[in-house]
Amino acid sequence: MxxxxxxxxxxxxxxxxxxxxxxxxxxxxxxKINFWEVVKTxxxxxxxxxxxxxxxxxxxGYQIVSDDSLAGKIVAKQSLGVYDKGYVSKKLHGKVAYQLxxxxxxxxxxxxFTDFVFHYYQEDRNxxxxxxxxxxxxxxxxxxxxxxxxxxxxxxxFNTIQKQxxxxxKAMRWQAQPIEPEVNKPRTEDW
Numbered sequence: 001m002x003x004x005x006x007x008x009x010x011x012x013x014x015x016x017x018x019x020x021x022x023x024x025x026x027x028x029x030x031x032k033i034n035f036w037e038v039v040k041t042x043x044x045x046x047x048x049x050x051x052x053x054x055x056x057x058x059x060x061g062y063q064i065v066s067d068d069s070l071a072g073k074i075v076a077k078q079s080l081g082v083y084d085k086g087y088v089s090k091k092l093h094g095k096v097a098y099q100l101x102x103x104x105x106x107x108x109x110x111x112x113f114t115d116f117v118f119h120y121y122q123e124d125r126n127x128x129x130x131x132x133x134x135x136x137x138x139x140x141x142x143x144x145x146x147x148x149x150x151x152x153x154x155x156x157x158f159n160t161i162q163k164q165x166x167x168x169x170k171a172m173r174w175q176a177q178p179i180e181p182e183v184n185k186p187r188t189e190d191w
Contacts (some may be wrong), residue, residue: 004103023158025139028114033139035113035161039169043106046072049104049172057173060164072104080160082153092129094121095147096157097160100164111168113161118153132134 003069028034040050048070057064079097083090099115116138121129136143138157143150 001093005011025158027139030155031139032114032137033116034166036111037165038108039112040108041172044107046106046109049109050074052172052174053102053104053168055110056168057100057102059171060167064138065099074102074104076100076102079119080157082120084149091123093153095119095131096153098161100158102168110160111165113164116157142144 007109009074018041025033026035040105042091047069049137054064054067057076060078064074064076066073077097077099079095081171082093084093086090096116096118098113098117101112101114103110117162118136118138119134120134122134124130138154
């Protein structure tokens with residue numbers, strides 16, 4: 001009897017540990033999610049870092065909100081779709097919107113992913129998903145009635161941001177090959 005009770009307690013404790021739990025997001029002093037890092041680059045001018053950052057933001061589908069090349073600062077927004085299981089396939093449950101700020105100086109840059117907000121989506125009468133107007137900060141731990149799905153959204157967001165950081169760092173290291181000047185090349189009619 002004691003042995004089976006012990007096994008039952010052990011299994012239930014392992015089950016609660018194994019259940020999806022929200023990841024350990026990096027929090028700032030306001031207890032808001034804030035992924036940030038200062039990345040040093042070897043002798044790369046801020047102008048080159050600016051070009052690389054802006055190119056990556058455009059290619060990655062970010063919406064640039066403010067852009068100041070002289071101050072070396074770019075602010076962009078993006079949203080990430082999160083899904084629920086549907087009858088046949090996944091259906092859009094909402095989008096997590098966030099902001100990315102990139103500050104640039106010679107030989108270094110700082111990125112900050114902040115302002116994570118989940119926007120609920122619902123099906124309209126034409127079976128199209130549209131924002132419902134309800135929002136929830138991603139830092140919130142509890143989602144009554146859909147806790148597992150909420151923790152899954154948090155994990156997906158965490159993993160996506162980690163991947164975005166990796167891709168941003170790769171893009172910032174990219175150095176364009178110099179273009180050969182067209183000096184002393186034979187002229188043609190169309191140039």
